[in-house]
Amino acid sequence: MTTHRNIAETKNWLRTAETITEALPFMRRYAGKNVVVKYGGHAMGDKKLADVFARDVVLLRQVGVNPIVVHGGGPQIGDMLKRLAVKSEFVDGLRVTDAETVDIVEMVLSGSINKSIVAAINEAGGTAIGLSGKDGGLIQARKLRRTKRDPESNIEKILDLGFVGEPRVVNPQVLENLQQAGMIPVIAPIGIGAGGETYNINADTVAGAVAGAVGATRLLLLTDVAGVLDKEGRLIEELSVEDVARLQADGTISGGMIPKLETCVQAVQEGVEAAVILDGRVPHAMLLEIFTDRGIGTLIKR
Ligand SMILES: Nc1ncnc2c1ncn2[C@@H]1O[C@H](COP(=O)(O)OP(=O)(O)O)[C@@H](O)[C@H]1O
Numbered sequence: 001m002t003t004h005r006n007i008a009e010t011k012n013w014l015r016t017a018e019t020i021t022e023a024l025p026f027m028r029r030y031a032g033k034n035v036v037v038k039y040g041g042h043a044m045g046d047k048k049l050a051d052v053f054a055r056d057v058v059l060l061r062q063v064g065v066n067p068i069v070v071h072g073g074g075p076q077i078g079d080m081l082k083r084l085a086v087k088s089e090f091v092d093g094l095r096v097t098d099a100e101t102v103d104i105v106e107m108v109l110s111g112s113i114n115k116s117i118v119a120a121i122n123e124a125g126g127t128a129i130g131l132s133g134k135d136g137g138l139i140q141a142r143k144l145r146r147t148k149r150d151p152e153s154n155i156e157k158i159l160d161l162g163f164v165g166e167p168r169v170v171n172p173q174v175l176e177n178l179q180q181a182g183m184i185p186v187i188a189p190i191g192i193g194a195g196g197e198t199y200n201i202n203a204d205t206v207a208g209a210v211a212g213a214v215g216a217t218r219l220l221l222l223t224d225v226a227g228v229l230d231k232e233g234r235l236i237e238e239l240s241v242e243d244v245a246r247l248q249a250d251g252t253i254s255g256g257m258i259p260k261l262e263t264c265v266q267a268v269q270e271g272v273e274a275a276v277i278l279d280g281r282v283p284h285a286m287l288l289e290i291f292t293d294r295g296i297g298t299l300i301k302r
């Protein structure tokens, strides 16, 4: 016997069907293109949201987009360091990383976090493969050189952040090979130095470098705020490279937002069409951003 949907259900279905049709031009626009998604440590705390994220990644792949996931794990590293009674501090959003800390960072990022994201994507019907910058020589790194001007003496000081690295070369071929085999790469932000040393790299930085290397059409940075907020706490919808420099100079942005915006600027300067900082706490944030005409979050363009 055929069962008939009631009117209310039919209306819901119609709305769903219309939404899918409206998304078609966007699906066409992004088909065959690389979209690099940075999945932040704060945005991935909630299991339900993590499952929605995994399903959205699989959906992107199924409609012909090539998603590449780069994940963070700052809060999870912090928890583990606390359990092991290892002290940790941040300078301008970057974790000062000594030899003991880098071992723990690698264990948390390449171990538990990477594998749980891979498992969630596979559970959602995709074929994800986890790798860190060490696998297939994906990310050759070097020690990050940072300086900071001392406001009192006005002297530029060199900051030693230990084993904090920056990508020197990203090998896009490894990712292309995986994609051609139907796999979704999930990358832990760990790099390898010329002498085989392990580097802890900010996940936003890795996402930007990967986006540049693969010529991504979008870099999406999912985080735990609506986007970049102005001094009154209102969302800034669009920023140019010049605007970013101004916001940094006048102190509107601080902490983790600094490496995030530096990454967006570098990525668009390397040819990524646009970078977006968006709220990973919103279910389906990625889909709303790329498959609707309004988008959400803060868009950074050249
Ligand atoms: N102007 C700003 N707008 C939004 N967030 C800001 C701003 N300045 C500093 N932040 C901080 O940056 C944080 C996002 O960076 P981070 O904690 O590193 O996120 P994630 O772990 O997702 O990478 C926000 O939670 C907020 O505390």
Ligand SMILES: CC(=O)N[C@@H](CCC(=O)OP(=O)(O)O)C(=O)O
Pocket: 039, 040, 041, 042, 071, 072, 073, 074, 075, 077, 093, 094, 095, 105, 164, 165, 189, 200, 201, 202, 203, 204, 256
């Ligand atoms: C050098 C540096 O700070 N590395 C980060 C790597 C993880 C990361 O970036 O995680 P989120 O994106 O969740 O912040 C760290 O040790 O926390």
